[in-house]
Amino acid sequence: MARTIQSLERAAAVLRLLAGGDRRLGLSDIASSIGLAKATTHGLLRTLQQEGFVEQDPRSGKYQLGAELLRLGNSYLDVHELRARALVWTDDLARSSGESAYLGVLHQQGVLIVHHVFRPDDSRQVLEVGAMQPLHSTALGKVLAAFDPVARNAVDDGELTAITGRTLTSREDFEREMVRVRALGWAADLEETWEGVASVAAPVLDRRRMPVGSVAITGAVERVVDDGAVRPHLVAAVRECARAVSRDLGAGRF
Template identity: 55%
Template sequence: MPGPVQSIERAAAILRLLAASSGRLGVGEIASSLGLARGTAHGILRTLERVGFVEQDGGTGKYQLGAALLHLGTSYLDVNELRSRAINWADALASRSGEAVRIGTLLDGKVLVVHHVFRPDDTLQALDVGSLLPLHATALGKALLAHDANAAASIRDTELESYCRRTITDPRLLARAATRVRENGWAAEVEELSIGEAGIAAPIRGYGGLVVGAIGISGAVERICDTGRAPEPRLVAFVRDAARAVSRDLGGSRW
């Protein structure tokens, strides 16, 4: 029986390392972490870049997972599986936060709401399952946009609709917001889709750390945000806890 192919094993190790990293990594960092010669690591990275599995930042020269690999991860995960794994955690998040909870995935440049838990009170609410939300004006959308290079590229070439005065319609500002999402691990919206409404969301990761969806809460600004209109830290923590829990159930054990 043929033995393992060393170059494939090394490529897989590089992809796992990038998936586990909270930011981009340079060739030297990757080579040192995996015990590879710098030239070997660079050659593998160039090959992975050509097939879209990694992307190199033009400014820093560092690498991150590429859109082609992210789409493979998304196609691997059936939406029904995402819903079934997340239902209990979504219910718990609604109970802890006192707010409505939505879970979304990317679909044709929008956020498809695949699960919705009503705010746990007696107010009249409409079910959003099946709704399509804009990427640039929602916390769910930003959490997904920040981890999908193809979606980010499509946004750059599109005239972004303004829903409220605070909606981000400048692609450069949206790119900066996406960078903050990747750095912080969560996204927010404050009166960007609807006046008086705010939201917080965090990415859901599947096997290998690939982002396959997002979970978030939404509600009145005065409940979601503090007096300075910044999201309440305890609510951010609740959302991130829920995202990690769903991620663990989907095989993203590091999250």
């Protein structure tokens, strides 16, 4: 059986205790409830407070849950709302395009795949939910980098690593690509991440019209590309899917 980290278990116990009631708790109450010495409990509370997970009332000295937990919780809910809103539309996208459909969100220095619809044929495929993809070379990532300042900062802070011979590794070339993506409203990855594979992606916006993710289709380059360019009907299908999900998230018509 895998060993657990005792300090994390204790911190989790503190957070659950504070989440279980509607009042602030003092150090003695918390220590007795979780069965730890006051000194140990105070150390846990001080660390949680430094990270923003716990707040201390300056007058009473009692503790309550902090704003950082709310931010993390909202992020969790946002991703799940995005996925829920996209389920039907990405199914339709895979069916109409004949290719695999993906929904991705910014996570740390890359794109996290939160939903994946298999290509509608009998070929063997592997579910990629939970996989991370690069920001600078994938269509999903380029869209986020073009429209989301946080994603762009992540690209600027990282390296433009060559993954294939077609990956953009020059800052000047990448900046020109960002200008093109913003002008067109969609991005392409033509064998920049995987040899023989092409993708096209478009941004998903929320009610504030801020980018919260991107949708894409991915397939063999000969099916996605014609005469060096992404087939127009595939671009249209991806953009319409992104618009539909955005409308469901409250972005309105655009």
